[in-house]
Amino acid sequence: MPTPTEPGLARPAPAPVPPAPRRRGPRRGNTFHFWLFTGPFLLGLAVFVYVPIGWSVYLSFFEARFTVTPEKFIGLDNYRHMLTNDDFVGSLGTFTVFAAFIVPTTWALSLALALLVHRLRFMRAFFRSVFFLPTACSYVAAALIWKMSLFSGVRFGLMNTVLGWFGVENVAWLADPDPPWYWLVIVTARLWLQAGFYMILFLAALQNIPGELYEAAAIDGARPGPQTFRHITLPQLRATSAAVVLLLLVAAYQAFDEFYNLLDKTTWGRPPLVELYLKALGENQDYGAGSAGAVILTALICLVTLFQGRLMGFGRGEGTK
Amino acid sequence: MSAWSKSNWDRRTVLRAAMGLAAAGGLAACGGNTGRGGGSGTRLTQYFHAYGEAGTEQAVKRYAKAYKEADVTTQWITSSDFENKLFATLLTDNAPDVFEFHPQIQLVRSGQVADLTDLVAPVKDDFNPADIASHTVDGKTYGIRMIDDPQFFFYRPSLLEKAGVEVPRTLDELIEAAAKLTTGKVKGLYLGNDLHAVITPMIWSAGADTLDEKNQIAYHTDGVVEGLRKMRTLFTSGDLLLGAPTDYWDPSALNQGLCAIQFCGMWAMPQMQQALGDDLGVFPFPKVTGGGAPSVYNGGWSMFVNAKGKHVDEAKEYVKWLWIDQKEYQEDWATSYGFHIPPRTSIAEQADKLKSGLAAEGVELFNQYGHFDNIGWTQAMITALEDVFADCVRKGGDPEAALDKADKAVGRELKKLFG
Structure with missing residues (x-):
């Protein structure tokens, strides 16, 4: 911690400060400046976020095929259609499988990376950047690299080359759904892309744990390693962990790019957003049913988030009980 | 403590940076060439899917540039789902005036494609009859075949x-x-x-x-x-x-x-x-x-005119100029960048590259075993059968069950289109 320098005795006493000149203009100038600075953002937020959400809710009550300005009100028919639609309900199952894979693995990997980088005595900034860099890569670009060079089904694909050294037959990672190797491709791609970002969050939290705690533990006889990790580090990271899991879950709900690019024209492995995209923008252009699905999905995300926040105590703050 | 924790961003810096970004975005939007408005003369936009052969994009742009009556902009769509992009764009103000696609009746029923009968009529006998039939509904022809594949x-x-x-x-x-x-x-x-x-x-x-x-x-x-x-x-x-x-x-x-x-x-x-x-x-x-x-x-690509576009007549003129009148370009398009069979008999007869060796064998297969597009077979039905293949060939489901599922989807579509 930086310590403030003691004022030297030789320093002259501060001269009396003249009273600050009164601000010109009436007091409501503050209000004006508030709107000046936040207005454009609020406007953008309203135009690009709230209006589309509202419009989507509106559309969900209408028969809106090939149009976004429908006239025929059909009440809850779109909702009934979506909730009894096997593809949409199935996509929620697909999402659950995906979340079950991706949330724990990303959590564990980013925490492990953070612990490693935190321990480094040299080149810490370098490794932090290296692990963070994939975050800057686009999902589409990564999906294409995964599909065409790492996990391509031909003999010169990277994974098949490696397996070939051990005499294993070529595997068609994405083309053949049985066994479902496509999950490996999808999960590893996302893991590579997002682990670095969450590592940074954990790193920041690790740096916030007071060193005294570890010193006190050492004096009390705690051995460094698993014991201190379990009883000090992990509990201290609780709020961050909750936030990370929450963000991961929301990100998983929003998964689209890699599924869309890796599993083109399949009837399996479609998460909700891909399903809704095909519904609303496929050959039927059914915006009504698509919007109803989007509203259902939003409601689900809100519910899960609230439930999870309650369960893990997100927002209660680091260090409080 | 590392430098990491010290780099505090105060609110003003963040706000200033965000404002800067917003302003830059606004300026960039002004500079964008939307292919519409401004300038003199009519502006037309045409959509092509990305052909794999080298030189195709340049060729399409070269033909468009040679047309003097209007300023034609080409959009070369590289995404794998050309049809989705096309269908979505056709609903908006940015819809192309002219686009290539396959003959599908839902485009006719929804009034999306213009009637091109009068363009084709003078040279109708020069076309492969199957290529006219596959683009005709109730005696009206809605598209002009460019190439047979x-x-x-x-x-x-x-x-x-x-x-x-x-x-x-x-x-x-x-x-x-x-x-x-x-x-x-x-x-x-x-x-x-x-x-x-x-x-x-x-x-x-x-x-x-x-x-x-x-x-x-x-x-x-x-x-x-x-x-x-x-x-x-x-x-x-x-x-x-x-x-x-x-x-x-x-x-x-x-x-x-x-x-x-x-x-x-x-x-x-x-x-x-x-x-x-x-x-x-x-x-x-x-x-x-x-x-x-x-x-x-016998697949292939055809030219269509967007009947809901702003320049329907000008677009028809352009399509007539390029795909009816300019036979040189038509031959160039069919044989210079990969082999396609010209749907025009007079051009096919001149296409020496298709007359010998393996190309001639390909033409023979085309003539002997070929099945052309059925205009009643639409994208939704194509997708339904793709799902059949996905479900029972790639996934190992029961073929009968998969076909039953497709029957439902296709039946719904048929009912919409033919009553």
Whole structure:
């Protein structure tokens, strides 16, 4: 911690400060400046976020095929259609499988990376950047690299080359759904892309744990390693962990790019957003049913988030009980 | 503590940076060329899917530039789902005035494509009759065929000879050949990563069709079910190349020696000949059942005019100029960048490149076994049968159940279109 320098005795006493000149203009100038600075953002937020959400809710009550300005009100028919639609309900199952894979693995990997980088005595900034860099890569670009060079089904694909050294037959990672190797491709791609970002969050939290705690533990006889990790580090990271899991879950709900690019024209492995995209923008252009699905999905995300926040105590703050 | 924790961003910095970004975004938007408004003369936009052959994009832009009556902008759509992008854009103000696609009746029924009968009428006799029929609904012609693209199998005779395999005449023989041709490094057969390219050929070769003359479902037959079962056997045999970096329409799989037989289109023939020389042969999709016959899908691309666009008449003029009047460009388009069969008889007769060797064999397959597009067979129905292949060939579901599911989707579509 930086310590403030003691004022030297030789320093002259501060001269009396003249009273600050009164601000010109009436007091409501503050209000004006508030709107000046936040207005454009609020406007953008309203135009690009709230209006589309509202419009989507509106559309969900209408028969809106090939149009976004429908006239025929059909009440809850779109909702009934979506909730009894096997593809949409199935996509929620697909999402659950995906979340079950991706949330724990990303959590564990980013925490492990953070612990490693935190321990480094040299080149810490370098490794932090290296692990963070994939975050800057686009999902589409990564999906294409995964599909065409790492996990391509031909003999010169990277994974098949490696397996070939051990005499294993070529595997068609994405083309053949049985066994479902496509999950490996999808999960590893996302893991590579997002682990670095969450590592940074954990790193920041690790740096916030007071060193005294570890010193006190050492004096009390705690051995460094698993014991201190379990009883000090992990509990201290609780709020961050909750936030990370929450963000991961929301990100998983929003998964689209890699599924869309890796599993083109399949009837399996479609998460909700891909399903809704095909519904609303496929050959039927059914915006009504698509919007109803989007509203259902939003409601689900809100519910899960609230439930999870309650369960893990997100927002209660680091260090409080 | 590292430098990390000290770099505090105060609110003002963040706000300033965000404002800067917003302003930059606004300015960038002003500079964008939207292809509309401003300048003199009519501005037209045309949509093309990305052709794989070198020089095609330049050729399309060169033709457009030569047109003096309007300023034609070309959008070269590289995404794999050209149809989704096209359908979505057609609903908006940014819809293209002119676009290439396949004849599909829902575009006619929804009033999306303009009637081009009067453009085609003077030269109607010069067109392949099938190419007129496939674009005609109730006596009106809605599109102009640019190129016909037969799709069939390409094989390496040297590899077949080495394995002691004859050119397959039935689907069973093809499956057997694939097994014999598969070695440690080469897979026997490549049908594309999702196998969807062979859906309609398989249906035709099983003695069935997509729809009959009365526009009713004709694909749900025992022959097709048998075909689907055989395709499943092939898919799980391990003799099929799967997960290749390029799809069926690209000749790389055959050219790079990944497979011995590949399903592809005649467009890729020049590239294959360049890579493999004389070690190349062609054969149609073999018959699936005793009652079936070999088949070839005569695909291709046609020009359509957006009837809901702002410049319908100007767009029709442009289409007439390029795809009716400018025969030189039409021949250039069909034969200079990959082989396509010109739908105009007068041009086809002049196309020397298609008259000898393997190209002539391809034309022969086109004439003898070819099935043209059925305008009543729409994108939603195509997707329904793709789902059948996904469900029962790639996923191992029951063919009957998959076809029943498709019947529902296709039936709904047919009811909408034909009542």
